[in-house]
Amino acid sequence: MSTSNATSSKATSSSTISTASLSVASLxxxxxxxxxxxxxxxxxxxxxxxxxxxxxxxxxxxxxANWARQKKLGVSVIPSNDFSFYxxxxxxxxxxxxxxxxxxWNGGSVSLATYFAMARGAQGKPHEASxxxxxxxxxxxxxxxxLEMTKWFDTNYHYMVPELAKDQQFTLASRxxxxxxxxxxxxxxxxxxxxxxxxxxxxxxxxxDAGFNPLSLLDRLMPVYVxxxxxxxxxxAEWVQIDEPCLVLDLDIVAQQALHYAYAEIASxxxxxxxxxxxxxxxxxANRDTALSLPVAGLHLDLVRAPEQIDxxxxxxxxxxxxxGIIDGRNIWRADLxxxxxxxxxxxxxLGKHRVQIAPSCSLLxxxxxxxxxxxLDPEIKSxxxxxxxxLEELATLGTALADDRRAVExxxxxxxxxxxxxxxxxxxxxxxxxARVASIDEPMRFRASIFAERATVQRERFNLPxxxxxxIGSFPQTADVRNAxxxxxxGALTDEAYKLYLQNxxxxxxxxxxxxxxxxxxxxxxxxxxxxxxxxxQLAGFAFTTHGWVQSYGSRYVRPPVLFGDVSRPKPMTVEWxxxxxxxxxxxxxxxxxxxxxxxxxxxxxxxxxxxxxCRQIALAIxxxxxxxxxxxxxxxxxxxxxxxxxxxxxxSEWKVYLDWAVDAFRLCSSGxxxxxxxxxxxxxxxxxxxIGAIGAMDADVISIETSRSKMxxxxxxxxxxxxxxxxxxxxxxxxxxxxxxxxMTGLLKxxxxxxxxxxxxxxxxxxxxxxxxxxxxxxxxNMVAAARELRAMA
Numbered sequence: 001m002s003t004s005n006a007t008s009s010k011a012t013s014s015s016t017i018s019t020a021s022l023s024v025a026s027l028x029x030x031x032x033x034x035x036x037x038x039x040x041x042x043x044x045x046x047x048x049x050x051x052x053x054x055x056x057x058x059x060x061x062x063x064x065a066n067w068a069r070q071k072k073l074g075v076s077v078i079p080s081n082d083f084s085f086y087x088x089x090x091x092x093x094x095x096x097x098x099x100x101x102x103x104x105w106n107g108g109s110v111s112l113a114t115y116f117a118m119a120r121g122a123q124g125k126p127h128e129a130s131x132x133x134x135x136x137x138x139x140x141x142x143x144x145x146x147l148e149m150t151k152w153f154d155t156n157y158h159y160m161v162p163e164l165a166k167d168q169q170f171t172l173a174s175r176x177x178x179x180x181x182x183x184x185x186x187x188x189x190x191x192x193x194x195x196x197x198x199x200x201x202x203x204x205x206x207x208x209d210a211g212f213n214p215l216s217l218l219d220r221l222m223p224v225y226v227x228x229x230x231x232x233x234x235x236x237a238e239w240v241q242i243d244e245p246c247l248v249l250d251l252d253i254v255a256q257q258a259l260h261y262a263y264a265e266i267a268s269x270x271x272x273x274x275x276x277x278x279x280x281x282x283x284x285x286a287n288r289d290t291a292l293s294l295p296v297a298g299l300h301l302d303l304v305r306a307p308e309q310i311d312x313x314x315x316x317x318x319x320x321x322x323x324x325g326i327i328d329g330r331n332i333w334r335a336d337l338x339x340x341x342x343x344x345x346x347x348x349x350x351l352g353k354h355r356v357q358i359a360p361s362c363s364l365l366x367x368x369x370x371x372x373x374x375x376x377l378d379p380e381i382k383s384x385x386x387x388x389x390x391x392l393e394e395l396a397t398l399g400t401a402l403a404d405d406r407r408a409v410e411x412x413x414x415x416x417x418x419x420x421x422x423x424x425x426x427x428x429x430x431x432x433x434x435x436a437r438v439a440s441i442d443e444p445m446r447f448r449a450s451i452f453a454e455r456a457t458v459q460r461e462r463f464n465l466p467x468x469x470x471x472x473i474g475s476f477p478q479t480a481d482v483r484n485a486x487x488x489x490x491x492g493a494l495t496d497e498a499y500k501l502y503l504q505n506x507x508x509x510x511x512x513x514x515x516x517x518x519x520x521x522x523x524x525x526x527x528x529x530x531x532x533x534x535x536x537x538x539q540l541a542g543f544a545f546t547t548h549g550w551v552q553s554y555g556s557r558y559v560r561p562p563v564l565f566g567d568v569s570r571p572k573p574m575t576v577e578w579x580x581x582x583x584x585x586x587x588x589x590x591x592x593x594x595x596x597x598x599x600x601x602x603x604x605x606x607x608x609x610x611x612x613x614x615x616c617r618q619i620a621l622a623i624x625x626x627x628x629x630x631x632x633x634x635x636x637x638x639x640x641x642x643x644x645x646x647x648x649x650x651x652x653x654s655e656w657k658v659y660l661d662w663a664v665d666a667f668r669l670c671s672s673g674x675x676x677x678x679x680x681x682x683x684x685x686x687x688x689x690x691x692x693i694g695a696i697g698a699m700d701a702d703v704i705s706i707e708t709s710r711s712k713m714x715x716x717x718x719x720x721x722x723x724x725x726x727x728x729x730x731x732x733x734x735x736x737x738x739x740x741x742x743x744x745x746m747t748g749l750l751k752x753x754x755x756x757x758x759x760x761x762x763x764x765x766x767x768x769x770x771x772x773x774x775x776x777x778x779x780x781x782x783x784n785m786v787a788a789a790r791e792l793r794a795m796a
């Protein structure tokens with residue numbers, strides 16, 4: 001996939017490590033633009049409002065701005081190829097020609113139409129462009145689903161899962177890393193290109209061939225990596241950053257041998273090129289010896305997630321550059337620079353400045369861009385924060401202090417000291433009432449009064465639903481009109497009364513439409529809500545919110561995570577009034593919709609001064625209050641979404657039990673204070689459930705809805721093998737794609753579900769909420785879903 005036609009020229013900056021000063025490195029920056037320029041360019045392109053040329057030009061502008069910004073901030077090692085139009089793992093699949101047959105790629109350069117079909121799916125007649133206008137390049141795919149999508153390690157960033165086959169062949173199908181290196185060089189920047197490592201790429205991949213390990217394809221994959229690296233070296237690259245975060249996982253001997261093979265091949269084929277092997281999201285642990293023995297020029301360690309690694313440098317090779325990930329690339333708290341300097345100075349003195357780089361712990365993709373844009377944020381809270389630009393400024397300050405002396409950056413260090421002191425001493429952080437309530441939690445608060453089998457009987461009598469009941473996950477399309485009305489209300493252009501009336505009309509129209517198409521259990525559509533976490537955080541004590549604090553979740557889907565800075569409580573009911581209004585419009589069951597404590601925690605920028613488990617229990621008690629108020633108001637079905645429970649699972653299995661114990665405990669704490677006849681639902685997004693199925697069972701939700709359409713119901717195998725007793729809604733409609741699935745496609749998926757579950761267990765629903773979709777997609781898709789349910793009932 002071509003992104004530019006830039007030509008090379010002499011660069012004016014260098015990523016070469018100087019012996020005179022300490023190198024400050026960036027591992028990657030946010031790609032979205034300070035004002036979400038990439039989002040708007042992508043959505044205009046997908047809608048057909050702009051063409052491919054305009055999209056590519058936006059990418060060129062964003063990359064140039066990123067390189068210039070980093071240079072100005074004092075970054076000496078600037079990355080290239082950290083930009084993506086959708087996802088870096090998808091970019092890697094395209095680079096190596098790993099294009100499944102369904103996308104009809106016939107070789108040559110991969111077109112943007114094919115690229116976005118892999119990312120989003122495509123629908124249309126043959127030879128029509130999937131983006132709404134004539135396509136360019138070869139092999140555009142149409143009428144196809146997207147690749148499977150799942151979370152990038154334990155973050156809220158989603159990547160497109162590579163799909164490989166036993167007979168997979170690889171070829172260089174995209175020169176993006178080379179082109180973007182040359183593009184930067186033409187602008188005067190000698191960058192360090194970034195690649196997803198070959199072993200991590202294969203470890204993240206899946207295959208439809210049973211029992212096939214994609215790592216066995218490494219010998220076929222390596223020639224493409226070697227070709228890219230040779231080209232980069234030929235064109236003047238001195239260093240290349242290769243990300244192998246798989247090194248923080250529990251690796252077996254096969255994976256460790258794969259790493260040895262891959263980097264021996266690179267060292268032999270491109271000996272003149274220096275490789276910075278980058279690990280992050282944890283410590284090396286048992287993989288330490290493997291990492292230290294690989295023939296690379298540098299090694300990056302995440303000292304935020306695994307600070308103990310700084311004390312384990314004995315045996316670090318004398319000829320190796322050490323990159324110290326000392327600034328948190330995943331959270332937004334300002335660093336305590338003086339404390340870091342005290343920690344780092346002995347290490348620098350021992351290793352020598354020429355052998356050390358300082359860097360963020362990981363790519364800054366996971367944090368917002370610029371705190372300076374937050375003109376409305378409370379000044380005290382703002383003084384405790386640092387976004388991407390501020391984190392690079394912190395690194396530059398540390399680099400100067402470590403290379404020269406602290407006096408050169410005395411003002412910056414003083415400001416850091418003051419912020420650290422202010423945050424620790426602020427009375428806004430701790431609430432004695434919250435602490436007392438957490439201390440009063442007892443065992444009965446964690447359990448339902450009766451076992452599921454008894455509750456299920458009572459609930460079926462109460463609701464009298466048909467077999468295979470249909471519902472949705474909660475939200476309906478947040479159209480431009482809805483967003484504009486919210487914006488007008490926020491700035492005072494729409495009165496409270498007018499805005500409420502508008503929302504009531506949207507809700508009433510949506511309830512009537514759900515009744516008309518025959519859904520069995522309805523939702524109110526959530527038009528009053530901006531985001532499933534933000535909406536609740538705005539009504540809970542202990543949270544703050546940004547205006548421009550966007551981070552990428554996937555594609556053009558960006559979120560603004562709340563800032564959890566203090567103890568959490570619920571001052572007043574949050575959702576009861578809107579549920580009561582919606583239920584008054586229909587005689588059908590109306591689900592009440594809440595976000596669960598673990599998801600609120602995992603999708604927020606979480607405070608780092610208390611254990612995550614304690615913060616989660618505080619949130620759970622606040623949600624418990626809302627659940628009991630909803631039940632008292634008459635709600636018979638209450639959905640408490642825990643979309644991010646699997647996402648927060650530690651990367652090392654030895655740490656799983658501790659996390660799952662407190663995460664499940666938090667869910668049960670918020671959901672167990674209701675009567676047997678009240679049905680508790682939950683929802684989980686893209687997850688591999690096999691390893692945590694016991695914890696899901698322990699949550700004891702009456703109904704769980706999950707994503708299964710992209711995985712073709714494979715995720716249900718875990719529930720079948722576990723003999724999961726409760727009810728399940730396996731998603732039959734992939735809402736992350738604009739495709740409208742046909743009735744037959746859905747009934748086919750439901751037949752697969754019936755092979756794994758009892759008929760009495762199965763609900764029918766989409767994979768996730770419909771907020772990001774358009775009504776013209778949602779209406780036919782849900783109508784088809786209801787028709788599929790009727791066909792299934794006729795078969796049963």
